[in-house]
Amino acid sequence: MHVFITAGEPSGDKLGAALMQGLRARVPDVQFTGIGGERMLDEGLESLFPMDEISVMGITEILRQYGTLKARIRETAEAVVAAKPDVLITIDLPEFSLRVAKQVKAASDIRTVHYVAPTVWAWRPGRADKMATHVDQVLALLPFEPPYMEAAGMRCDFVGHPVVTEPQADSADAAAFRLRHDLGTAPLALVLPGSRRSEVSRLAPVFGEVAKRLHEARPELRLVIPAAAPVAGMVRELCGGWEVAPLILDPRELGPEMQAEKRAAFRAADVALAASGTVSLELAAAGTPMVVAYDMGWLSRQIIGQMLRVDTVTLVNLVSDTRAVPEFIGKNCRPDPIARALLGVLDAPEAQTEAMALTMERLGRSGPHPGDRAAQAVLEGLGRV
Incomplete structure (x- = not known):
């Protein structure tokens, strides 16, 4: 199994590493390529380029780096299409992730999964309909998010929030x-x-x-x-x-x-x-x-x-x-x-x-680890369970 997976900031790198662990536990010979940070690299990711090159936040910052960001989006989408993975998983960072998914879908039938649902329940609900044209499945952190994604035509699985896995002081x-x-x-x-x-x-x-x-x-x-x-x-x-x-x-x-x-x-x-x-x-x-x-x-x-x-x-x-x-x-x-x-x-x-x-x-404190739930959801979406 070949998974192309991308993250662009530390929180996404953490989600990605946990998901990779969950996938490897179920498919031992899985291979990962994409973009990620230290945690994902430790899990065996071959990264196209350093993650911090796409870690931009805010309208002003995006506009300032738009040329570079656009080039990295195109480079990443072309790499996905050339690699022909079983699935593309993009994590958060919608300014980058959803544009990559859109270009990949325009050039192939590769299954696309986006991890971390956009806050369409709070504002700009039309984003869900736009996503549905190039995203097949969404992995949600919050339990009330799936209906919003499903109404737009995407499969959506609540997989738990990473906060429940954080160690706590006594x-x-x-x-x-x-x-x-x-x-x-x-x-x-x-x-x-x-x-x-x-x-x-x-x-x-x-x-x-x-x-x-x-x-x-x-x-x-x-x-x-x-x-x-x-x-x-x-x-x-x-x-x-x-x-x-x-x-x-x-x-x-x-x-x-x-x-x-x-x-x-x-x-x-x-x-x-x-x-x-x-x-x-x-x-x-x-x-x-x-x-x-x-x-x-x-x-x-x-x-x-x-x-x-x-x-x-x-x-x-x-x-x-x-x-x-x-x-x-x-x-x-x-x-x-x-x-x-x-x-x-x-x-x-x-x-x-x-x-x-x-x-x-x-949020899943008493249930399975979010990384395991995310891995299970991805495999179910691929029909491999």
């Missing part, structure tokens, strides 16, 4: 974290202002005002910011000068210990203030109650506000089919209501406990 790790940083038994709040420069620059001032109000209400409260590597310097610059100085976990200083330290902080925290995104699932996996807040530029706010098809963007709320997590998006991203909500969650965290546990269950 109470001993949390106690050691508090001791290491001299936190005692003080209530602890995580502050998570995002992993992109645009997010941090917009949210840090608001979150700083929230921190000030929390300190006024609970002087004993301590703040911890596990900074994301791409924005660690910016976090220090914008958050280090807050009236209430936070403990900043800096990956540049902690190195390989950063992930363990972050997990321990998540377990030790009593509440979290987080930018909207998949971090809400990380918090739910750790059992940390949260408040979600996010803002964007005025134009983006107007456009997305018109397109949005759901009344919440917090994944814990969507997966659990509750509205347990308070959410402050766009014009509602203001310090006073956010601070009040955090104090409310701090006083009554159990209101989110059931929703977080249900979210993890629905």
Whole structure:
């Protein structure tokens, strides 16, 4: 069996490696070619070129690198058609992946599978119909996504979310974290202002005002910011000068210990203030109650506000089919209501406990590994099971 598989960023590389493991467990002589990072290379992938050459995000960045990206799309599609694999699997990165799939379908009848469904349930539902012309099967991370893809004519399998496989800290790790940083038994709040420069620059001032109000209400409260590597310097610059100085976990200083330290902080925290995104699932996996807040530029706010098809963007709320997590998006991203909500969650965290546990269950925590489920779905789609 020959599989052509592509990924363009670290999260996709991780998904790809797990899928490759699952396929090899079922088809020992499977061969992989495509594009991937270190994890996929370790699983035996022969990569056409370095993965980071196609890892672009944002409209401005895509436009700046459009010529190079277009050439890599064409090169990849031509390589797929020439290789005649049993299946092409593209992982996330729709700007690249779906264009490759489209060119491959135009030149062949090779089966195409896309891993990570686009958020058509939230906005731009027409994307599903466009995908259906060149994608045969979708592997979805969220349990409510298959009907949207199936309605457009594609096979769609829910395979579980990788967050359920992440290791979690225990109470001993949390106690050691508090001791290491001299936190005692003080209530602890995580502050998570995002992993992109645009997010941090917009949210840090608001979150700083929230921190000030929390300190006024609970002087004993301590703040911890596990900074994301791409924005660690910016976090220090914008958050280090807050009236209430936070403990900043800096990956540049902690190195390989950063992930363990972050997990321990998540377990030790009593509440979290987080930018909207998949971090809400990380918090739910750790059992940390949260408040979600996010803002964007005025134009983006107007456009997305018109397109949005759901009344919440917090994944814990969507997966659990509750509205347990308070959410402050766009014009509602203001310090006073956010601070009040955090104090409310701090006083009554159990209101989110059931929703977080249900979210993890629905994402596959008690079931097979997502990589195994993805491999099984791919083989079923090929009629090999």
